[in-house]
Structures are given as structure tokens and as C-alpha cells.
Amino acid sequence: MPLFCLKRNGKSKCGIMDNKYIISDYSIIGKGVVKTDRERFEFPYEDDDGKFFKNIYKRLEIDYPKFYKMDRLSKLAFLTAEYLLKDKNLPEKYAPDEVAMIFSNSNSSLDTDIKHNNSILRKDKYFPKPAVFVYTLPNILMGEISIRHIIRGENTFFITEKFDTVFFADYVINLLNKTKHKACLLGRADYMEGEFESVLFLIEQSNNAPKERLMTGDNLMRLLD
Amino acid sequence: MRNSFIAGDSIITSLGFSTNENFRNLINGNTGIKTGQYDYLYPEEFPASLIDRKRLEEHAAGLGINNDYTAFEQLLIILITDALKNVTVDITSPRTLIIISTTKGNIDLLKNNPEGFDSERVHLWKSAQIIGNYFKSPNTPLVISNACISGILALNTAGRLIKWGKYDNVVVAGADILSEFVVSGFQSFLSLSKEVCRPFDKDRTGLSLGDGAAAVVLTSDEKTAEKPLIEIVTGSGSNDANHISGPSRTGEGLYIVIKDILNGSRDIDFISAHGTATPYNDDMESVALDRNGLNDIPVNSYKGYIGHTLGAAGIIESIFCFESMRRDLLIKTFGFENPGTVKEINVIDENKPAAVNRVLKTASGFGGSNAAILFEKKRKV
Amino acid sequence: MEDLIKKLKEEILEVLNLEDMDIEDIETEAPLFNEGLGLDSIDALELIVLMEREYGIKIDDPKKGKDIFYSVKTMADFITENQ
Numbered sequence: 001m002p003l004f005c006l007k008r009n010g011k012s013k014c015g016i017m018d019n020k021y022i023i024s025d026y027s028i029i030g031k032g033v034v035k036t037d038r039e040r041f042e043f044p045y046e047d048d049d050g051k052f053f054k055n056i057y058k059r060l061e062i063d064y065p066k067f068y069k070m071d072r073l074s075k076l077a078f079l080t081a082e083y084l085l086k087d088k089n090l091p092e093k094y095a096p097d098e099v100a101m102i103f104s105n106s107n108s109s110l111d112t113d114i115k116h117n118n119s120i121l122r123k124d125k126y127f128p129k130p131a132v133f134v135y136t137l138p139n140i141l142m143g144e145i146s147i148r149h150i151i152r153g154e155n156t157f158f159i160t161e162k163f164d165t166v167f168f169a170d171y172v173i174n175l176l177n178k179t180k181h182k183a184c185l186l187g188r189a190d191y192m193e194g195e196f197e198s199v200l201f202l203i204e205q206s207n208n209a210p211k212e213r214l215m216t217g218d219n220l221m222r223l224l225d
Numbered sequence: 226m227r228n229s230f231i232a233g234d235s236i237i238t239s240l241g242f243s244t245n246e247n248f249r250n251l252i253n254g255n256t257g258i259k260t261g262q263y264d265y266l267y268p269e270e271f272p273a274s275l276i277d278r279k280r281l282e283e284h285a286a287g288l289g290i291n292n293d294y295t296a297f298e299q300l301l302i303i304l305i306t307d308a309l310k311n312v313t314v315d316i317t318s319p320r321t322l323i324i325i326s327t328t329k330g331n332i333d334l335l336k337n338n339p340e341g342f343d344s345e346r347v348h349l350w351k352s353a354q355i356i357g358n359y360f361k362s363p364n365t366p367l368v369i370s371n372a373c374i375s376g377i378l379a380l381n382t383a384g385r386l387i388k389w390g391k392y393d394n395v396v397v398a399g400a401d402i403l404s405e406f407v408v409s410g411f412q413s414f415l416s417l418s419k420e421v422c423r424p425f426d427k428d429r430t431g432l433s434l435g436d437g438a439a440a441v442v443l444t445s446d447e448k449t450a451e452k453p454l455i456e457i458v459t460g461s462g463s464n465d466a467n468h469i470s471g472p473s474r475t476g477e478g479l480y481i482v483i484k485d486i487l488n489g490s491r492d493i494d495f496i497s498a499h500g501t502a503t504p505y506n507d508d509m510e511s512v513a514l515d516r517n518g519l520n521d522i523p524v525n526s527y528k529g530y531i532g533h534t535l536g537a538a539g540i541i542e543s544i545f546c547f548e549s550m551r552r553d554l555l556i557k558t559f560g561f562e563n564p565g566t567v568k569e570i571n572v573i574d575e576n577k578p579a580a581v582n583r584v585l586k587t588a589s590g591f592g593g594s595n596a597a598i599l600f601e602k603k604r605k606v
Numbered sequence: 607m608e609d610l611i612k613k614l615k616e617e618i619l620e621v622l623n624l625e626d627m628d629i630e631d632i633e634t635e636a637p638l639f640n641e642g643l644g645l646d647s648i649d650a651l652e653l654i655v656l657m658e659r660e661y662g663i664k665i666d667d668p669k670k671g672k673d674i675f676y677s678v679k680t681m682a683d684f685i686t687e688n689q
Binding site: 096106126136154158159180 | 268329382405462465590591593594596
Binding site for chain 3: 065
């Protein structure tokens with residue numbers, strides 16, 4: 001059984017833990033690049049976030065016009081999920097409510113919040129847009145992913161300054177061990193104009209996986225480097 | 226496995242500055258939603274439930290936190306302090322965690338920042354950190370921001386962390402203050418009622434918004450817990466996977482969470498529903514209840530008293546449930562007169578004494594989110 | 607009327623983020639919701655904002671929107687009648 005160490009608030013606590021969960025796959029989007037377990041794509045990034053996301057969408061060759069209505073944060077998270085799940089056929093392995101989604105970020109929906117705020121700054125040009133306002137909540141990105149992939153398990157959005165992989169690894173393992181959920185999408189997506197990155201991990205059960213893929217905070221961290 | 230119990234709580238809304246003051250108003254059938262010209266929120270008259278800012282100033286002065294803290298932060302500090310009164314929970318212990326629940330926190334700073342707070346303050350984690358530091362908590366507070374189900378998720382997460390042995394105590398606090406940011410957005414959705422909201426009523430026309438804040442202290446220690454013992458039994462969450470703002474016509478997510486918790490059982494004394502009084506939400510809830518065979522269980526919405534308090538709603542309304550359980554008293558749905566949901570449900574239309582031991586609290590929100598939590602009162606042996 | 611219809615189509619493309627389309631793709635008398643362009647409830651609200659911002663016509667009740675926004679033609683008729 002693996003030795004499992006938790007480091008939190010500077011103190012280390014080790015114990016034996018029955019950990020049958022693995023990071024079975026992941027995808028990452030950064031400026032100019034999309035990376036998954038198997039592949040790495042370079043996309044030209046010419047200081048135009050919108051164009052960058054549109055190119056990735058086009059490359060995926062999916063017919064999903066709803067994509068164009070999303071705000072930048074949701075587009076970022078949506079594309080990350082698309083790369084992770086496109087060949088997975090999750091519905092074959094799990095019932096919709098057996099897949100949980102845990103997301104976090106630091107900026108919440110601030111980029112879109114600023115856009116909405118700008119639309120109400122002047123009394124003579126006061127036209128708040130519902131299509132913008134709806135995205136002034138960070139959890140909407142989980143809604144977009146859920147709709148696309150029919151995921152009906154528990155969704156929770158946390159706001160944390162940094163990606164505390166130790167906390168989230170522990171939380172996800174307990175969630176999978178002690179609730180009805182059998183798999184979990186663990187993600188982080190931050191978007192501000194010109195500054196963004198996202199990652200989405202698929203956590204599942206497995207009996208034979210390489211130890212560097214065991215679901216631990218350290219292993220999650222390593223995949224981010 | 227350990228259990229998590231309520232050790233203390235407090236509420237601040239238009240109806241007052243304590244759980245008791247708020248609940249007294251519910252018993253007396255008073256609403257805090259008033260139509261008025263609130264220029265700082267919207268150019269036209271509309272109904273809203275607003276916290277008395279003068280009283281807030283006085284309470285803040287009492288703690289010496291008038292300067293250096295935003296109104297949002299002041300509310301949380303006042304509430305956590307009040308909820309911890311006479312409770313032997315050490316908030317400075319590493320075995321105590323703070324969880325904050327909010328949708329927009331200090332968002333008003335984007336537009337109005339006369340005190341000159343640092344722009345970083347708009348970040349929810351930063352605001353939470355300020356609160357954690359005030360109480361000298363050694364742990365980074367956890368922040369949950371998940372639309373209108375944030376409060377239920379926060380309580381559920383707290384209960385789980387205690388059950389799983391991660392912490393011995395958790396202080397859950399939530400707040401959302403109305404701002405032009407929020408009101409303008411809801412107006413653009415045409416979802417605000419022009420009168421006090423009427424949950425489940427056949428003539429309902431939309432929701433009313435409200436300032437709201439509350440705190441709950443949870444503990445694993447029965448001796449520390451308040452009596453009668455009220456426990457978080459379990460909770461669940463689900464996404465409709467249907468639409469990012471419209472409720473699912475089949476109530477898919479809500480159906481799933483209720484089924485997950487009750488699994489066909491009808492052993493529930495009372496359901497505190499979300500009941501925002503929009504035509505679609507209330508219909509959706511009736512469908513989900515119907516699909517679970519809960520048409521006869523007494524159900525209410527508290528939103529006619531204090532409006533929709535967004536990130537604080539799940540916490541405030543759960544505390545109202547605790548009060549119902551403590552007093553064995555069901556509270557009517559203010560604003561409701563005639564049934565008007567697509568499926569028949571048993572809406573409480575007058576205050577009445579009843580055995581209130583097992584309560585289900587539900588919430589739904591933008592993004593297709595749904596959550597529910599089950600509370601149980603341990604009867605005195 | 608033709609100019610108004612062309613203008614409306616351009617505005618619809620812009621306001622509803624229909625990026626991969628142009629005005630030739632929008633049939634003047636075809637239904638905008640459900641079939642046709644498959645617009646949803648948020649799109650309907652955006653069209654209400656468009657009516658107020660561009661044409662000064664305020665629609666308070668979203669239910670009235672169903673008839674007004676049935677097609678580009680009904681929208682053009684409504685504007686012509688109410689301006």
C-alpha cells in the first residue's frame with residue numbers, strides 16, 4: 001500500500017492510505033500550446049486571446065455553435081475539457097451522476113465582471129447584457145462542460161489563490177471513496193486578458209497504474225510542470 | 226464515522242441582527258422586502274430587502290472594524306464573532322477551518338471604492354484571508370463561489386470535512402450585499418418582480434433580491450454543540466446538464482440530489498425549498514419533488530421574508546430550518562396565496578406547530594447547479 | 607423595409623455572437639427559435655436589449671417576445687409599427 005504524505009500549512013503528516021485512484025488523463029492549455037497525455041499542439045498566439053481560442057476550436061472540428069456565446073473563461077475551460085474527453089466516451093463507463101467536477105481558480109469570473117461593470121458605468125449608455133451577466137459567476141464554466149458531456153454529478157467551485165493540489169487530491173479521494181461518485185474531473189482555469197492557463201485532470205479507479213500516476217498532490221503538481 | 230453538529234449561528238438581514246431577531250419577524254409574519262427608490266442600486270423604484278446600514282456601522286464600531294474592512298467583510302466578522310459567543314470552539318486552532326460562501330464578495334469595489342482599498346481586495350480569496358487573519362486562524366479559509374447553491378455546498382463541505390476527520394470544527398459564513406452590478410444584471414434578465422415575491426403562487430412574477438449574511442459553527446463534539454443536537458446527516462449536489470441559466474423542465478439535477486439523499490424514503494418533516502418565485506424555478510422544483518413522491522410533505526420558501534440572498538441564502542435559510550426544529554414550528558410561505566405550480570405540492574400557508582425533526586433544504590442556481598442537505602434533530606433521550 | 611431587414615440581420619449576428627454565419631444564412635421569414643437558428647432564452651433577452659438600445663422600444667414582458675421575435679420579418683414589422 002502506498003505511503004501517503006500530506007503537507008499542509010508547513011507540517012508533513014504521513015500515513016498508509018488505501019489509494020486506488022489514479023490521474024488517468026489530463027489536458028493543459030497555456031499561451032500558444034495545448035498539451036495532453038499523448039500529444040502537444042502548438043498554436044500561434046499573436047496577442048489575441050479570442051483568435052487563439054477560435055483556432056483551437058476550429059482545429060477540433062466539432063459543431064458546437066454554443067461555443068461562440070461563451071465568455072473567454074468558459075471557452076478556455078470548455079476547450080480543455082474537449083481535449084481531455086473527446087475520445088473517452090465517459091457515458092460508456094459511468095452514469096451521468098457518477099462523475100463529479102471540482103474546479104477552482106484565483107480570479108473567479110473577474111474578466112467578465114469587468115466587462116459587465118463597464119456596461120453600467122455611464123447612465124447615458126446603460127445597457128447591461130444578459131449574455132454577459134450570466135458569465136459573471138465562475139461556476140458557469142462547469143455548467144458548459146456538464147452540458148457538453150452530460151455530467152450530472154456534484155459540481156463545486158472553489159476560489160483559492162494557488163492550486164493547492166494536496167488539499168484537492170485529498171478532497172477528491174474522499175469524495176470518490178465516500179459518496180456515490182466513481183470518477184472526478186478536477187480542474188483549474190484562470191482567465192484575465194492576456195494572462196491565462198487551465199488544466200483538467202480525470203481521476204478514476206485503477207488497480208494497475210504506474211506509481212507516478214497515483215492520485216496525490218505531488219503527482220498532480222508534477223504534471224503541471 | 227464522526228458526526229457534525231450545530232454549535233452556534235447568527236444572521237444579519239433586513240429583519241435584524243441576530244438569529245432570534247430574524248426568526249421573531251418570521252413568526253410575526255413581517256417581510257423585510259420594501260419597494261423604494263434605491264438610487265445606488267437602480268434608477269427606478271423596485272422592491273428589495275436591505276440591511277440597515279446605520280446599525281451595521283454601530284455593530285462594526287463596537288468591534289472597532291469601521292475602517293480597514295469593507296461592508297462585506299464587516300458583516301462576516303460581526304457574524305462569526307456572534308456565532309462563536311458562548312461556544313467553546315477555538316478559531317485559532319489548526320483543527321478549526323473557516324469556509325466562506327459568496328457569489329460576488331467585494332465586487333462593488335469595481336465601481337465604488339472611496340476608501341481606496343487595494344484592487345486585490347476584489348479577489349474572494351483575498352477578502353477571505355483578511356477575515357481569517359482577523360480571527361488569527363492558522364488555516365487559509367476555503368472559499369466556495371458557486372452561484373445560489375454556494376451556501377448549501379459550504380455547509381455540506383464543512384460537514385464532510387468534519388466527518389472525514391480533517392477538522393474538528395468548521396465555521397461557515399456567507400454573505401452577499403446588493404450592488405448595482407448585481408441588480409442591473411438581474412434586471413437585464415427581466416427576472417425581478419415588481420412587487421414582493423410570491424413563491425409557488427399562481428400569480429408569481431419573479432424574484433426579489435436581498436442583502437444577506439450568516440454564520441454557522443459546526444463541531445464534532447456533542448458536548449460543545451447546541452442543544453437540542455442538530456446534525457448534518459448528509460448532502461448532495463448535481464448539475465442539470467441542460468442550460469446555463471434556465472432551470473431544467475424535468476428538474477433533473479434537483480431530482481437527482483433528492484433521490485441521492487432520500488432514496489425513495491418519505492421520512493421528512495419539512496422541506497425548505499429554493500422557491501425564488503420565478504415562473505420556471507418554482508415549476509421545476511415541483512416537478513423534482515413530484516418525481517420523488519414528496520408532494521405531501523410540507524414545503525415552504527423563506528424568500529418572501531428576506532428576498533433572494535444569493536451566496537448567503539443557503540446558510541440563512543438553513544438557520545431558519547434549525548429554528549423551526551428548535552421550536553417545532555413550521556413557518557408559512559410569505560407571499561403565497563394560491564397554488565400555481567405545474568405539479569401539486571404541499572405549500573405551508575400558515576405558521577403551525579409540528580414535530581420538526583428531519584428537514585431537507587434544497588437550492589438551485591445559475592450554471593445548472595443544484596444541491597440539497599439533510600438536517601436531523603436528535604431527540605432528547 | 608429591405609434596409610431594415612438587412613440591418614436587423616447584421617445586428618442579430620453581432621448581438622447573438624453567431625460567428626460562423628453571415629446574413630445570407632438568416633432566412634427573413636424562417637423561425638428564429640427552436641428550429642432555424644436554435645436561439646434560446648438568453649438570446650431572446652438580448653434581442654429585447656437590442657430593441658431598446660437601437661430602436662428605443664421597451665419590452666417589459668418576456669412573454670410578448672415570443673411573437674415579436676418569431677422571425678426577422680415579424681421583428682421588422684414590430685419596429686415599423688412601434689417607432
